[in-house]
Each structure stands twice: as structure tokens, then as C-alpha cells.
Amino acid sequence: MSKLLTIGSMAFDAIETPFGKIEKTMGGAANYIGISASLFDIEQAVVSVIGDDYPSEYLKVLTDREIDISYIEIVNGGKTFFWSGKYHNDMNTRDTLTTQLNVLEHFSPKIPEYFTDAPYIMLGNLHPQIQLDVLAQLPTRPKLVVLDTMGFWMNHTWDTLLKIIAQVDVITINDEEARQLSNECSLVKAAQKIMQMGVTYVVIKKGEHGALLFHEKDIFFAPALPLEDVFDPTGAGDTFAGGFLGYLAKTDDISFNNMKNAIIYGSTLASFCVEQFGTERMLSLTKDEVLKRLLQFKELTQFEIKIA
């Protein structure tokens, strides 16, 4: 069974959307990624940090999915990372209202020895130095390292960010971040520039407008499933990454053709994530529902062109 190791934040989120408000829910990249990837039969460990205010029923969500949590550091007297945000009416843009790093500020992840040989590594959005430190703990080069990052690190830790980008295989960023990172408006040019920074695959997430996968001269595109309502986009990007990497780990095939499937799986899982607040929908999700929606994706995108 393929091993997937995820390093990322665990958090309390407070979310406000045009549809409602939730004061405190389970959040953070590592949770979304772990839960999403758990839809595949793979071996998972999550490395993160929390305060002792973090409820054990949140941890149980991971252990129920047979995710190894033994290297999630619990800081005595520490407070868990807290994020709050408010979405605008179009659901495409949001304001971050609060970011309290708390215990995340001094996060120094330790990789379980029995996971240092994991072929699949997900570096969730964190300070790029932390991401570098993780790779430095691995005795051999993993098969595939996926990096997530955001604009904040481009503004504040540019040189360190460039170092980690040069050491990973795949970067997942949104369209705005791709433009910022490359200083190119065209996403095609942006992806080319980012590949020149040393990464082999670029995944650009465009939210409701789908996702693009770039590799050398190849491009693959998956739309977002058109939904009647997007209830809460929080975590959709991480859920996408979890589906992408979970599928690759399960199939253990990192060819471009198989990455197309991984993108479709990621998009499928993300389409569920946005249907309810936070992780709610992902927690009730069944494999049968996933299969049905994969077929919807096929219907939505596949054609048999006749030349006229």
C-alpha cells in the first residue's frame, strides 16, 4: 500500500458566507488533505501542530480514517491556529478577517521514521523554510513531492520560496498566485515560467473555473462541476490536492496521462467540499457518491468528435 505523508496546518476556522455563518469548525490544510486522500486505500500520516484546546473528536476524524496522527505535536498551554474569513456574494473572493498563527508560529515538524520512505509527500501551505526542513529530513528523494503555497510567501520569503520550488515536482497554486509568482498575465506563460523555476508540473486552480495541469508542452484542463449552489469554498483547494495525490498514491503511476485522472478526482472531491460548511460534506461522503460524480464529470467533458 502506497504511503502518503502530509505536512500542513490544523486549525479552527470561523467562516461567513452569504448562506450562513459558523463560529468554530475544524479547518487547516492537513485536515482537508487527509480527509480527501482517505477516500483511497492508502497509508497516511499527517504531521502538524495543535494546542491543547484542540478537541479530541477532531483528531478522531483522522484516526477513524486510519490516518497516523502520532506525529501531530500537541503544545501544552498552546492555542491552535485560528483563521476567520468572509466570502463575498460571488463566492469567488473572500476577506481574511483574522489569522492567529498561535502554535503554528514555532512549528518544527518531525517526520515519523516509518514514513521517511513515503513515496508521496504533500507539503501543505506553510512557511517555505518549514517545507525545506521537511525535505531535509528524508534520507532518499520521494517519488513525488507536491507543494502548495500562497501569495503571502511570495511577498515575504521570496528567496526561500524559490529554493523549495526548485526541490519539488508539482506546485499547486491558484490563478492569481500563478500570475504573482511569474509576473505573467497569461496562465500559459505563467506556467512556463514557473516550470523554469525547477518544478516539473504546475497545477493552476481557478476555483469555479476549473483547474489546469501543465507539464513541458502538455496542458490538461478539468472544469469545476457546475453546481446549483456553492455553499462554502473553504478547503476546496486542499481537498483538490488531497484527491489528486491520494489518487496518484493509490494508482502509483505518475505519468502525465494518469495525472489527468488525478486532476479529475481532485476536481470531483472539491465539488463535494463546497456543498456544506468546512469539512462537513467530506465527512459524510461515500465512495459511491464519488463514483456517481465521476460519471457526471465524464458526461460534462467527454465528446467523440466527428470531423465536418
Place this chain on the structure above:
Amino acid sequence: MSKLLTIGSMAFDAIETPFGKIEKTMGGAANYIGISASLFDIEQAVVSVIGDDYPSEYLKVLTDREIDISYIEIVNGGKTFFWSGKYHNDMNTRDTLTTQLNVLEHFSPKIPEYFTDAPYIMLGNLHPQIQLDVLAQLPTRPKLVVLDTMGFWMNHTWDTLLKIIAQVDVITINDEEARQLSNECSLVKAAQKIMQMGVTYVVIKKGEHGALLFHEKDIFFAPALPLEDVFDPTGAGDTFAGGFLGYLAKTDDISFNNMKNAIIYGSTLASFCVEQFGTERMLSLTKDEVLKRLLQFKELTQFEIKIA
């Protein structure tokens, strides 16, 4: 050979984009639609109105493509419709600087008798009363009528617009217009509401974010081809419509499955249109280039999912 009849504007366009500026070029929906549909072996007539300031070399573009222009009315002493616009840096939004309707203001299209039996009708963006008058001249119901419209008619001629919508088979509008017409933010809900207005198929054009086709509960999506540069988006929507309808006319098959192909052809042709100013790129386009790009669309979107 299937007949396609297009009613629409012919114009002088002045266009400014971040890449350059052109003071006077051939424009108008009928030109873009006719040129695009001429990539297919079909019989075409264009009905429009121009002033005697309209150069004969512009008309020759249509006759060179064996498009019947005998019912393009030439108003003596009249001035041709003039539009000028300026695109913003992101190329997704534009300001209309000038709209001089000129001879278009009193346009009263007369349908050639030998085209009243055309099974395929394209009603380009015009006053909805003119669109109604065209249909009233047809002795029998055509096989497929496609309607284009815009927000202006929603603001100023709502009741008339609803009448024409109820009489056509397909409406093509952009995402913003779909939201305005339906008063729904979700495009899925918007399309459902618009189908309730009496139209059987809804095509929502999202510019660089692709196009959606809705029919009952079915949805198909085609991305826009990711391009290094979008040079000038003018006419892309009409080029899309011309490709869509040209393909349907040529294959003479209006099943949902074949409409998927028509959407792909429309998107393919539109991806050329934006590469140069105005109609320039479409005028040099060859069938071989179209075929190559269709294959690119396949590469971009098609996958063979393996269930994991």
C-alpha cells in the same frame, strides 16, 4: 447542402487593446458568424444593412466564401454602423467608447425567398423586434433557430425579448448576461430559469473560462484553449456561434451529443479569432489549422478514467 441564414449587424469597428490599436476594421456579428461558418461546406446567406461608405473589399470577403450577400441592404447616403471599444489589461472586460447605430437604426431585414426554407437560422444580436420580424417572414418553422442577445435589450426591451426567446431553440449569451436575464447568480440555476422562458438549449459563453451547454438536465462544458496571448477578443462570441451553427448545419444533426461537438468546433474557431485584430486571423485560417487545434482540444480535455 444545408442552408444557414444569418441576420446580424455589419460594422466598422475601432478597437484598442493592451497590444495595439486599429482605427477601422471590418466588424459586426454577421461578418464574424458568416466567416466562421464558411469553414464548413454549407450554403449561406447573410442579411444585414450597410451604408454606401462600406468598402466593396469587405463584401468580397463574404462572396469569396460563397456567402449570398444579395439581401444585404445598401442605404444610399447612409453610414454603416460604427462601434469602438477599449479592452482592459486583463482582456476580460472592455469599455464601449462609441456606438453609432447609423443605418442599423432603421434596419428592416428582408429574407431572400430562396432562403425562407433554411433549416438553420442565426439571429445575431439585434433589437428583439427585428429578430421577431425575421421569424415572421418564414413560412415554416426552421429546424433550429439560434438567438444571440445582450444586456442592453434586457434593460430596454424586456417584453419583446421574452417573446423572441420563447420562439427560438438555442440562446447564446455570456455569463454576466445569463445572470442578468435570470436574476440568478449560479449559472446552473440561471440556465434552468432561461429554459423555463421557452428556449430548449442555453449556451453560456464565459470567455477565457470556456462555454457551457445546457439542455434539460444535461450539461456539457468546453474550455477555451489556453493561449499564450489573447490579442483581441472582439468577435470571439460570434465566431463561436458561427462555428457552432456551421457544424450543426453541415452535419444536420441537432442531438445533444452532436451539439457537444458543435460547442467544441465553436470554441476551436473562437480560439483563432482572438489571436489577431478583428477578423484578420479568421481570414487566413485553413481547415488544416482547424483540424490540428481540434486535436489540441482533445488532448486538453479527454481522459480515460481508471477507478481507484
